Amino acid sequence: MQQDASAASEQVRRALEEICGNLAFTWQPDARELLERVDPRAWDRAGGSPGAFLGEVAPEELDRAAADDATREGVLRLRDRLARELTGPTWWQAAHGGEDVLVAYFSSEFGVDESLPIYAGGLGVLAGDHLKSASQLGLPLVGVGLLYRQGYFRQGLDEDGWQQERYPENDPDRLPVILERRDDGAPVRVAVELAGEQVGAHVWRADVGRVRLYLLDCALEENSDAGRAVTATLYGGDREQRIRQEVVLGVGGTRALHALGLAPTVFHMNEGHAALLTLERIRVLVRAGLRFDEALRRVRASTAFTTHTPVPAGHDIFDPDLAHRYLAPLVAEAGVSWGELAALARSYDDDPLFGMTPLALRTSGFANGVSELHGDVSRKMWRGLWPDLGEAEAPIGHVTNGVHAPSWVSAPIAALLDAHGVAPAAAPAAQRWERAHSLDPGALWAAHADSKRALLAAAERRGAVLDAEALTIGFARRFATYKRAGLLFSSPERLARLLFDPHRPVQILLAGKAHPADDAGKRLIQQVVRFARSAEAGGRVVFLEDYDLALARALVQGCDVWLNTPHRPLEASGTSGMKAGMNGVLNLSVLDGWWYEGYEPALGWAIGDGDPSNDADADRCDGESLFGLLEQRVVPLFYEDRPRWIEMMRASIASVGAAFNTHRMVCQYAEGLYLPAHRALAELESLAA
Ligand SMILES: *Cc1c(COP(=O)(O)O)cnc(C)c1O
Numbered sequence: 001m002q003q004d005a006s007a008a009s010e011q012v013r014r015a016l017e018e019i020c021g022n023l024a025f026t027w028q029p030d031a032r033e034l035l036e037r038v039d040p041r042a043w044d045r046a047g048g049s050p051g052a053f054l055g056e057v058a059p060e061e062l063d064r065a066a067a068d069d070a071t072r073e074g075v076l077r078l079r080d081r082l083a084r085e086l087t088g089p090t091w092w093q094a095a096h097g098g099e100d101v102l103v104a105y106f107s108s109e110f111g112v113d114e115s116l117p118i119y120a121g122g123l124g125v126l127a128g129d130h131l132k133s134a135s136q137l138g139l140p141l142v143g144v145g146l147l148y149r150q151g152y153f154r155q156g157l158d159e160d161g162w163q164q165e166r167y168p169e170n171d172p173d174r175l176p177v178i179l180e181r182r183d184d185g186a187p188v189r190v191a192v193e194l195a196g197e198q199v200g201a202h203v204w205r206a207d208v209g210r211v212r213l214y215l216l217d218c219a220l221e222e223n224s225d226a227g228r229a230v231t232a233t234l235y236g237g238d239r240e241q242r243i244r245q246e247v248v249l250g251v252g253g254t255r256a257l258h259a260l261g262l263a264p265t266v267f268h269m270n271e272g273h274a275a276l277l278t279l280e281r282i283r284v285l286v287r288a289g290l291r292f293d294e295a296l297r298r299v300r301a302s303t304a305f306t307t308h309t310p311v312p313a314g315h316d317i318f319d320p321d322l323a324h325r326y327l328a329p330l331v332a333e334a335g336v337s338w339g340e341l342a343a344l345a346r347s348y349d350d351d352p353l354f355g356m357t358p359l360a361l362r363t364s365g366f367a368n369g370v371s372e373l374h375g376d377v378s379r380k381m382w383r384g385l386w387p388d389l390g391e392a393e394a395p396i397g398h399v400t401n402g403v404h405a406p407s408w409v410s411a412p413i414a415a416l417l418d419a420h421g422v423a424p425a426a427a428p429a430a431q432r433w434e435r436a437h438s439l440d441p442g443a444l445w446a447a448h449a450d451s452k453r454a455l456l457a458a459a460e461r462r463g464a465v466l467d468a469e470a471l472t473i474g475f476a477r478r479f480a481t482y483k484r485a486g487l488l489f490s491s492p493e494r495l496a497r498l499l500f501d502p503h504r505p506v507q508i509l510l511a512g513k514a515h516p517a518d519d520a521g522k523r524l525i526q527q528v529v530r531f532a533r534s535a536e537a538g539g540r541v542v543f544l545e546d547y548d549l550a551l552a553r554a555l556v557q558g559c560d561v562w563l564n565t566p567h568r569p570l571e572a573s574g575t576s577g578m579k580a581g582m583n584g585v586l587n588l589s590v591l592d593g594w595w596y597e598g599y600e601p602a603l604g605w606a607i608g609d610g611d612p613s614n615d616a617d618a619d620r621c622d623g624e625s626l627f628g629l630l631e632q633r634v635v636p637l638f639y640e641d642r643p644r645w646i647e648m649m650r651a652s653i654a655s656v657g658a659a660f661n662t663h664r665m666v667c668q669y670a671e672g673l674y675l676p677a678h679r680a681l682a683e684l685e686s687l688a689a
Contacts, residue, residue, distance in 0.1 A: 002648060004154045005063065005066070005067060006063075008066040008067065008072060009062050009063050009066040010051060010075070011057075011072075011077075012033065012038075012062060012065060012066040012068070012072055012231065012303060014063060015075050015076055015078075015079040016035075016038065016053075016054055016057070016075060017054060017459070018079050018082065018083070019031065019035070019048075019050070019075070019078055019079055019082060020035075020050035020051065020053055020054055020119070020176070021176075021207065022082060022086070022115055022207045022208075022209065023050075023112050023176055023206060023207060023208045023209070024085045024086070024135065024207075024208065024209040025050060025078070025079070025082065026084050026112065026113045026132070026175070026395075026407055027082060027132060027404065027406035027407045028082065028406075029406075029409070029411035029414045029415070029490075030074070030411060031078055031165060031350070031408070032048070032077070034071070034074050034075060034078055035050070035053060035673065036076065036219075037065070037071055037074075038061065038062070038065040038291055038623075039056070039057045039058060039061035039062070039065065040208040041056075041058075041061075042057045042058065042061065043056075046174070046262050047115065047174075048114060048115055048550065049115035049175065049176065049177035049678070050113075050115060050174075050176050051175045051177065052115075052117060052174035052175075053175075054336065055174075055381050055398070057158060062296045066196075066375075066417055066451065068334075068546050069230075075259065076478070079327060083138070083644055085135070085209050085210075086209065086210055086515070087242060088523055088583075089138075089205045090136070090137055090138025091137045091138060091479035091667070092137050092138035092140070092376070092670070093138050094478060096670070096671075096675065099678065100265070100380035100676060101140055101265055101266060101672050101675065101678045102136075102140050102141070102142070102262065102263065102265055102266070103139065103140065103141040103142070103144070103265075103266045103267075103268055104141075104142055104144055104253075104254075104262075104264035104266070104267050104268070104518045104653065105127070105130060105131070105134075105141055105143050105144065105248065105268045105275065106144045106145070106250065106253055106267065106269050106270060106274035106277055106304075107121075107124070107127040107144075107145050107270065107272075107273075108144075108145065108146065108245070108246075108269035108270075108271065108273035109123055109124030109127060109133070109144065109145065109152075109185060109234055109235070110124055110128050110143060110145050110188075110213060111124035111125035111126075111127065111129075111549055112128040112206065112208055112213070112214075113128075113130070113549065114548045114549040115175065115176055116175055116176055116177070116235060116468065117152060117170065117548070118145065118146070118147065118148050118150035118151050118152075118170075118208060118215070119151075119234070120152040120234055120235055120478075120513075120515075121477070121478045121513075122150070122308075122417050122477075122478070122573075122574070122575055122576075123270070123271060123274075123308055123543055123624075124574065125403075125521070125549065126270075126370075126401055126575060126662075127143070127145075127206075127270050127550075128402075128404075128660060129402070129403050129404035129407065129662045129667060130207060130210075130270070130523060130665070131143050131208045131213060132209065132404040132406075132407060132667040133211075133402075133662035133663045134210075134211050134403055134660065134665065134666055135208055135209025135210040135211040135407075135663075136529050137663060137666055137667065137670075138210065139247040139666060139670055141209060141211055141498070142211065142212050142213070142214060142257070142262065143208070143212070143214065143248070143276075144213075144214050144215075144216075144249070144253040144256065144257065145213065145214070145215050145216075145244065145253075146215060146216050146217070146231045146234075146249055147170075147172065147175075147177065147204050147215035147216065147217040147250065148170065148232065148233055148234045148607055149170050149217070149231060149232050149233075150167035150168070150169060150232050150233045150236075151167070151168075151170055151233070151234055152233070152234045152235065152513075153165035153166060153167055153233075153499075153513070154167070154168060154318055154546055155513045155515060155545055155546040155547065156168045156545060156546070157525075157529055157543075157545055159279065159300070160530075161525065161526040161527075161528075161529030161530045161533070162522060162525075162526055163514055163525055163526075164658070165516050167233060167236075167515055168209070170623045171204045171546060172204060172217070175204075175206075175276050176206055177204040177205060177206045178201070178204065178205055178258060178437065178607070178638050179202060179203075179204055179205075179308045179579060180203040180204065180205050180214070185201075185285050185366075187202045188202065188256070188260060189201065189202060189203075189220075189259075190203070190216070190252050190255040190256045190259050191252075192247050192248055192251050192252045192255070192684060193329050194244050194247060194248075194326065195226070195325050195326055197224065198201065198289070199215055199223055199227040199248070199258070200218070200220050200222055200223055200227075200275065201216040201218045201220070201248060201252050201424065202216070202217045202220060203215070203217070203256045203259070204217055206344050208213070210285065214253070214256055214257070215230065216248055216249070216252050216253060216381055218231040218248060219231065220230070223246040229241075230244045230245055230248055230306055231245065231248065233237060234486055234518075235515065236516065239318060239322060239413065240322060241361060242316060243318055243322060243323065243326050244276070245273075245324055246273055246356070247327075248314070249273060249276070249277075250273075250275060250276030250277035250278075250279070250280060250590035251272055251275045251276050251277065251280040251330065253277060254277045254280045254281060254284075255272070255280070262598045264433065264633075264675045265302060265389055265654075265677075265678045265679050265681055266302050266303075266304065266668070266673075266677045266681070267281070267302060267303045267304070268303075268304045268305075268306070268673075268674070269303065269305045269306070269313075269360055270306055270308075270362045271285070271306065271307065271308050271362065271553070272305075272307070272316055272355075272356030272357045273316065273356065273360070273413075274360075275356040275357075275359045275360040275363070276330075276356075276359075277301050278303060278359070278360070278363035278364070279327065279330050279331070279341070279359075280330065281295075281299045281364075282295040282299050282334045282335075282336075282363075283334045284334040286333065286334050287300060287321050287333060290335075291338040292334060292335035292337060293339075294688075295335070296363065297333070297684060298681060298684050299363055299519070300363055300364060300365040301677060301681045301683075301684055302365070302677045302678070302680065302681035303363060303365060303366070303677070304363040304364060304365075304366040304367070304368075304669070304673045304674065304677060305360040305361060305363075305364035305366065305367045305368075305660055306361075306367075306368050306369075306370065306399070307357060307367065307368070307370075307382075307396070307572075308369075308370055308573075309570075309572045310374065310377045310569060310570055310572060311377070311380055311482060311570055312436060313366060315355060315356065315357045316355070316357070317353045317354065317355045317356070318353065318354040318356075319353070319354070320330055320342065320352055320353065320354055320356075321353075321518040323342070323345070323354035324338060324342075325570040326343075328653045328664060329356075339435055342354060342359065343364045344359050344363065345359040345362075346358055347382075347384060348384045357382070358382070358385055361385055361544075362385065363679065365677060366397075366673040366676070367395060367396045367397070367411075367543045367676060368372060368396060368397045368398050368399045368673070369397075369398045370398065370399065370401045370572050370573040370593075370598060371400045371401065371572060371593050371594050372396060372398055372400065372596065372597050373575045373592065373593065373596045373597075374398060374569070374573060375396060375397055375398030377569050377572075378394075378396045379391060379392065379394040379396050379400075382394060388645065393622075398589065398658070399668045399669055399671075399672065399673075400594060400597060400659075400660040400665065400667060401573040401575055401578070401660070401662075401663060401665060402575075402578065402660045402661045402664055402665035403575050403578045403579050403582070403660065403662060403664045404661070404663075405582055405662075405663070406660045408553065408556060408578075408582065408583070409556075409582055409583055410450075410451040410454070410553075410558070410559075410583055412446075412448075412451055413444075413447050413448070413451065413557070413583055413584065413653075415447070416439060416447045417436065417439075417442055417653075418650060420436070420438075421435055421436055421441055422435050422436055422657070431484070431655070431658070433654050433655075433657040433658035434654055434658065435651050436650050436653040436654035436657060437530070437651065437654050438650075439650050439653070441643065441646045441647075441650075444584065444646055444649060444650065445606045446647055447554075448560075448583075448584055448649065449468075450496040451557040451558045451583065452468065452472065452558045452559070453468060453558075454554060454557070454558055455472075455554045455555060456468055456472075456559025457553045458551070459509065459542060459544060460585070462544055462545070464539070464541075464542040464544070464657070465504060465539060466509075466542070467507060468506055470505040470506060470507045470540075470558045470559070471504070471505070471506045471507070471556070471560050471561065471634070471635060471639070472506075472507050472509065472559045472560060473506060473507070473508045473509070473560070473562075473563050473588075473658065474508045474509050474510075474555045474556070474558075474559030474561070474562050474563065474580070474585070474659070475488065475508065475509070475511075475546055475559045475564070475565075476509075476510060476511040476512050476552060476555050476556075476561075476576060477492045477512050477515060477576055478514070478515070478521070478550070479512045479513065479518075479521040479522070479525050480512040480513055480514075480515070480521055481518075481520070481521060481523050481563065481573070482566055482567045482571070483518050483564075483566050483572040483651070484525055484565045484567055484619070484622075485524050485525075485565070485568065486509065486527065486528075486564040487619065487622060487623050487626060488508070488563065488565070488626070489528065489531060490619070490623040491623060491627055491677065492536075494627045494631070495627075496536065497631075497662055498627075498630055498631065498635065499537070499538065499541070500538065500540070500633075501538040504635050504636075504638075504639045505540070506540065506630075506635060507540045507541070508540065508541045508542070509544060509555060509559065510528055510532070510541070510542070510543045510544070511543065511544040511545070511546075511547040511551055511552075511555065512525070512544075512547050513547055519670070524626065527542070528541075528543055544656055551675060552576065552579070552581075556576055556579035556580040556583060556585060557579075557583045557585070557586050557656075558585075559580065559587070560585065560587050560638060561585065561587075561634060561638075562576065562577050562580035562581070562586070562587050562588065562589070562680035563588050563589065564576070564586050564587070564589035564595070564609065565589070565590055565622065565626065566589060566590055566592045566593065567590075567592075567618060567619075567648075568591070568592040568608070568618065569592055570592070571590070571592040571593035572593055572675070573594050574593040574595070575593055575594070576587075576590070577589055577594065577595060577598075578594060578598075578660040578661075580599070581603070581604070581652045581653070581655075581656030581657075581658045581660070582652070582653055582657040582660070583653070584635075584649035584652055584653050584654075584663070585649075586603065586605070586645075586648055586652055587599075587603075587604035587605070587648065587652070588604060588605045588606050588607065588626075588629060588630075588634060589604070589605075589606070589607060590606075590607045590608050591606045591607070594660060597659075598655070600651070600655065600662060601649055602648065602651045602653040602655075603651040603655055603656070604648070605629050605633060607625045607629065607636060608621060608622045608625050609621065609623050609625070617644035634652060643680060646650070
């Protein structure tokens, strides 16, 4: 008996090791709950990090968990499910298995799990979801990024509602990453030159299902203080710090792949931060004997670039002297003069600045925006790069973003969908989402109510007391001014009438961080927080601190309505509304970004008049429209026609699930960009051979 018990403990221990060793657990709806059940205090001490959890589990808790049939069997079942994630047949094998493709996907941030805090917002979450779908689809892809020792900041608020930033140190021993080592046991190491100084980097690996994510880390003993600081924080520091990070990401990242023995055939730059990888690849080809123009042709053929925002601050530009100081040594080996190379990074003739977006666009054979509307906006924005082409001909297409459904759909809704044959985890299978139209209304409402209770419980743990019956509106995103969080507060009397209607009350949950250097964004948070804390708000408006992936999940799963009020056309895509929509949380949003494509009256509401050219007076018009919709449509429907509301939930799940998931998106990248790029490179190489 004694022996059986210790054998069971050992079995559970080994299963937990497998589960915690791969971030595929993040898209198993019951995984976090199960790990927490094994040892709640250890899960808490580990801060929800699988990397730290096992080291924290107390032996007697492990014995207890192993002796409990439900927990033990749950853990073993989860382990088996994860093993199938890594070995089962895939879409890629069936459709394109014969192609010897390897995609290297570069991004300055990755939002895979809250326990790996190397993301700031939508760009990183998209990158994380891209990896997750690539894994499930079987696409041969590796991620490349930076391991920030302090990540992005954690948000607090002072008594006056002013954002406080904390930068807790990420200890790699407690992160879900392992250090890449050579056969002789020494860490894999790459070096880059930063303004005359050699700076070394180690390479950590996070396993995301079948996909490997490589993260460069400059915090080495041997580096100078300045060298170690390069990968300290995400989006912190000045322009010089930024270009130093971009050299490490683009140049160091390319060298790291080589050091790991990988030879990608396609490079994908998620935003311009990684654009220097093209320069490094050209340099290597020139050193191998090609002329600059031949090298550029090969690099272009095999590079894809995705631009993510029309907001100017989202496009890195560098002072020419700064760029020269960091890039001249690379350019000297690339068979090209500094002047010619710098010309590739100009936005217009005589532009003195060195722009990463123009450089990326001129060195990529494939470029795209992240929604249909954003494709248009990007062609207009960058048409100057191709003076000989008409506006519509600028070579920028679009691949509309998506979200990774298994990561974002709540456990209760996922169980319902599974039982109904929707199976969001399976290959693209858009048509399966159609089945959501026939979900049982009572069961759907009950599943939604479960998710809502979980959200309200999470809010309660943070001190907010909310009403489980009240119509609950969510608004969570970066507090960039163009997102216009203030629109909701632009008519205080009308807002008060909505909040305090005794028969049809409304409550509003908000969350989001402002960039540390963005005082306007912080003032907006302060206004919202001051209001939320005032008697006027009566506890019906709540600001939840420290927006991250975990809080995002709770919000997009548990609200009734998801609000988005960007200033058109500045929301290139937006993805939180997609997460909400596939949970049956109805979108109420300006017709910008993805909603311009996704909106139908059967599944949500459109703020504004839908005319993308009507920009004048936008705040007043959109504010008027927002309150009109809430008063006349949203609130009455929620309280007076629940069957119709649930029908909209079903339509939202079916339509948003089918069109706005990353399985669809990654298939589009694979077939529309990666495969053509792979083949174009192979052709150029065979011509030269
Ligand atoms: C999805 C997500 C975002 C992006 O949301 P938008 O709607 O695009 O603003 C930002 N932060 C977190 C934590 C997210 O989960």
